[in-house]
Amino acid sequence: MAPILEVKNLFKNYGSTEVLKDINVSIDEGDFLVLVGPSGCGKSTLLNCIAGLEPITGGDLFIGGQNMTNVSPKDRDIAMVFQSYALYPTMTVAKNITFGMKVRGIDQATQDAKLNQVATQLQIEPLLHRKPGQLSGGQRQRVAMGRALVRDPKLFLFDEPLSNLDAKLRVEMRTEIKALHQRLGASMVYVTHDQIEAMTLATKIVVMKGGIIQQIGTPAEIYNRPANLFVADFMGSPAMNLIPARTRMNGKGMLVEIDRKDGDPIVLTDTRNKDLPENVILGVRPEDIADAALGRAGETQEADCVIDIVEPAGADTFAVMQLGGKHVTARLHAETSASAGQSQRLTFDLGKVSYFEPETGLRLN
Structure with missing residues (x-):
């Protein structure tokens, strides 16, 4: 037809x-x-x-x-x-x-x-x-x-x-x-x-x-x-977090390094994606960064992040932090214990991330 x-x-x-x-x-x-x-x-x-x-x-x-x-x-x-x-x-x-x-x-x-x-x-x-x-x-x-x-x-x-x-x-x-x-x-x-x-x-x-x-x-x-x-x-509200990151391979898979405002970089291991360039933009939706204490299904990796701002929004609480020199928003549960100025253990769902080429902006995975 x-x-x-x-x-x-x-x-x-x-x-x-x-x-x-x-x-x-x-x-x-x-x-x-x-x-x-x-x-x-x-x-x-x-x-x-x-x-x-x-x-x-x-x-x-x-x-x-x-x-x-x-x-x-x-x-x-x-x-x-x-x-x-x-x-x-x-x-x-x-x-x-x-x-x-x-x-x-x-x-x-x-x-x-x-x-x-x-x-x-x-x-x-x-x-x-x-x-x-x-x-x-x-x-x-x-x-x-x-x-x-x-x-x-x-x-x-x-x-x-x-x-x-x-x-x-x-x-x-x-x-x-x-x-x-x-x-x-x-x-x-x-x-x-x-x-x-x-x-x-x-x-x-x-x-x-x-x-x-x-x-x-x-x-x-x-x-x-x-x-x-x-x-x-x-597309998306809040928008997808777009974080400059570096990648390198090791025995387990691809390591993704993200600079933190204070302290060593966050290192996440991605077992799905290979052959990515050294410099990438990591795209992660706010809902794919969760409170580690509440548990989360999926291909998650944990990291400690210092929270700058906490914004309660009814059913959700938005936590804003600095990663890779950018403001990054996590969509957490209303009952989260996250508070401004404190470190919070968060999970990143690597099964759902996007990678982009920094120069052209095109999707890589």
């Missing part, structure tokens, strides 16, 4: 400025693709190219197996939900939702049936006679989604739809969009700069920087095996 969306060798220039450089990505029907990256990385431009709102400079774009490169937006069988909601202020919610169908000459009975179905799905039945000015941000967002849903398109496109909402509402709407995707089995492309949003919603993530795709993968692949230092640092 052909992918529902396929982008091949896509380039986008504004004058002499290259905004998107050789983009290749495809998704199957029912996938939830999230484009994520910092502001200005090209993710919204890519979405606009998929929608047909921006002409592309080079490459091809297929939707449902058909080449849509030069097809106008209205003929691409897509529905788009914008950050600004783009609702008509003088129309009721019901008219906003059915307006597109009315323009396309769909009969009244079908319009009413679709409206009722979508209003029930999104729980906005009581709002149908109100105007957008009488709605909260979250309600407007639901109406904008309703207007897209009645289309029943091949592809839904979302451009940072939750960025105007407060933190609590964002989490609620995120859950709602995920539930909606599971219920409809619809194909969705979603743009966000929020990596938590990307991790929770996506079946497939595209991480972008400077108009170039850095990595494509499932949330687990991106989180556990970042392709380079940029992805490692960008």
Whole structure:
């Protein structure tokens, strides 16, 4: 079966400025693709190219197996939900939702049936006679989604739809969009700069920087095996610790040495990875540094570390220390005995570490 969306060798220039450089990505029907990256990385431009709102400079774009490169937006069988909601202020919610169908000459009975179905799905039945000015941000967002849903398109496109909402509402709407995707089995492309949003919603993530795709993968692949230092640092909260280290081989395996602020270096033995260069960047997630006293399964090695700062955060306590000249964060249990200025015995899970080349930033293992 052909992918529902396929982008091949896509380039986008504004004058002499290259905004998107050789983009290749495809998704199957029912996938939830999230484009994520910092502001200005090209993710919204890519979405606009998929929608047909921006002409592309080079490459091809297929939707449902058909080449849509030069097809106008209205003929691409897509529905788009914008950050600004783009609702008509003088129309009721019901008219906003059915307006597109009315323009396309769909009969009244079908319009009413679709409206009722979508209003029930999104729980906005009581709002149908109100105007957008009488709605909260979250309600407007639901109406904008309703207007897209009645289309029943091949592809839904979302451009940072939750960025105007407060933190609590964002989490609620995120859950709602995920539930909606599971219920409809619809194909969705979603743009966000929020990596938590990307991790929770996506079946497939595209991480972008400077108009170039850095990595494509499932949330687990991106989180556990970042392709380079940029992805490692960008995805995850708190971010992955990236610690300069030295390696050398001995009889047991590879020794990894990390400088400590006071005293001798920490030496960890890695039995899995060999043939690494002498200088590496060791990537370790905060949750993979644990309290030795509480025990931990996995390929763990213990070391004593002086804790600089302790930050209680409810279920977790974050402990910050200096290793390899960097601030390193450990995610410990709430009941940890760690305290600032004291040495704490910690375990490092070497089964889960990443190694990066310091010059290129590329993953080595």
